[in-house]
Amino acid sequence: MRISPHRVSDVMTRAVVAVDRKALFKDIVERMDEWKVSALPVLEGDGRVIGVVSEADLLPKEEFRDSDPDRFTQLRRLTDLAKAGAVTAEELMSAPVVSVHADATLAEAARIMALRHVKRLPVVNAEGLLEGVVSRGDLLKVFLRPDNDLADEIRRDVVDPLFPAPAEPVHIVVAEGVATLTGRVPDATRIPLAVRLVRGVEGVVGVDCRLTAADG
Incomplete structure (x- = not known):
């Protein structure tokens, strides 16, 4: 990662x-x-x-x-x-x-x-x-970074490494610096870490995490 x-x-x-x-x-x-x-x-x-x-x-x-x-x-x-x-x-x-x-x-x-x-x-x-x-x-x-750039970085550096085999595709939408993540992931214990890492991406203003466990 x-x-x-x-x-x-x-x-x-x-x-x-x-x-x-x-x-x-x-x-x-x-x-x-x-x-x-x-x-x-x-x-x-x-x-x-x-x-x-x-x-x-x-x-x-x-x-x-x-x-x-x-x-x-x-x-x-x-x-x-x-x-x-x-x-x-x-x-x-x-x-x-x-x-x-x-x-x-x-x-x-x-x-x-x-x-x-x-x-x-x-x-x-x-x-x-x-x-x-x-x-x-x-x-x-850093807060002037385009939303698309932020979404690409979140995908590359956070989502793909943490959830290599999601139950369904994880969708990442960044609007005005606020990142929204949706989807079902196999390891729910990694969701808090994902939120923390996304919040640490420079230029991200806020995080709306809607990830759920695949067996939830």
């Missing part, structure tokens, strides 16, 4: 705009605006990622532009206050960088984003060199 989850390399953006550590504040803002991105990897040397500068890193400069924060605010938001006075990517960036490797599964990338509260991840190789960027939107691309 061959279940091959999609990898970050399948959906990531390879043409990436980045800045070096000495990039100035205004240059960073202009590059974000030009490329319509909310964050930029910060590189040094031969392309090693040392941090990420995001809109959130830039906003303190506007927030504290004409304010005089009280002592409590100063203690609570030391990092933001420091960034309010920063002028280079090195001073503004968040580090150490939260990144992912190209061979990570989409589920692994989504988990990192959720736990670290980030919208985009630099994709790096074993040496930490930039290979691309993956965003939340990239992770959702």
